[in-house]
Amino acid sequence: MARARSDSPPLFDIDCKPDFAFEKRAIKEGQWPVAGLDEAGRGPLAGPVVAAAVILNPKRIPKGLDDSKRLTAEQRDLLFDKILASALGVSMASICAEGIDSINILRASLEAMRRAALGLSVQPRLALADGRDIPPGLPCEGRALVKGDQRSQSIAAASIVAKVMRDRMMSGCGQAHVHYGFEAHMGYATPRHRTAIGNHGPIARLHRVSFAPFRLGVEAAECDPDMLIDAPLETHPAATSG
Template sequence: MVFMAASQSDSLLLFEEIPLRPDFTMEAGLMRDGHAPVVGLDEVGRGPLAGPVVAAAVILDPDKIPDGLNDSKLLTEAARDALYEEIMATAQAVSVSSLCSTSIDQSNILRASLEGMRRAVMSLCLEPRYALADGRDVPPGLPCPCKAVIKGDQRSQSIAAASIVAKVTRDRMMVRTGLQAPAYGFDSHVGYATKKHRDALALHGPLARLHRMTFAPLKKGAEPVEAGTEAELV
């Protein structure tokens, strides 16, 4: 086990225990109490300067849990892709939702992330009896009780599975987007604020309906351009 200092709000706790790998302990306890099925929720894409935030909801089959589930950020691309395929083949239900950069700009990234989780749950083909959501906040408007789990993708296999599905889905979306705007290099940074991305923004400006104009350093930048108008500069 590894330990992380608790937040100030957890005044009665000195440390929060994080397993070396996520397990099914929380889900199993909820299921014993009659809360089956349990859905794991996570999102990917809060930090990028461009592209959507993508949320996933996954109800794992307790008898067919893929080996190696973990926080998607701790896995290689090859491992994520392999686990994605296994999750999609074995899970009882999977749903994905995305909110575009315009929606993010019109509300804020936290609200968009939570709304993405809510939509993912509402789109499941199997109604959950309980939800475990990564982070500190519970998505509003869910049809079942929900617990927010800090570092949940490192504690719960269901949340870890959702993080993998969300990450692989978003990365593939951004790679496809890059085919329409090759000057920005989305296939390599998928919208995050790398030097390559920031250099492209300085040279070509932000893209309409793709870059998040409320995010620094875009707030005071150039007016957005349409995708494709930079192609002759590549």
């Protein structure tokens, strides 16, 4: 007899592509539609956290869906268009920097996912959320999947939508605030961004003043990179060679 697939993360990281297994199981159990939930922008020093909810069409799943961090910007943009053209439902929501400062980044991320789920035009029966926490107040049953964007195609689609939307928002901020280079680093704590903060200071309602270096001072943050933010940094393409 085949062993049921566990919801627990694998003991060792395996470089695999997300599939539709969780969704197929839900369909068999009468829990359709299934929405994938994910966010982008937990780690940056500036800008909103953006979440997306996606209900894929089982008959029109775009090829190449994956964790947004494992895709190039060009791949994400192409898949973004395909998701919007084929999905049964797509919704996005964001929490601004001031909101993040007032309730903390974890709660803001979960609230953004909740709002995205509520904004779907198709009522889901089950929501698969990336991470360890189920967003409170969902309009349906929720299920948390660690590394869900690498395991579920619905979550992967949500991660792509959230990432593309947030990058476009931050690129717009770069045009409005030319000294900070947001279009290059998307608000992450790169040397260029930290230098701009030191030279020009934080931007009201855009920088997250509850994060270091704003609480500790730019000099302190420069001396201790581990204290740059309150939550673990996400790897961002602009800050790596890949």
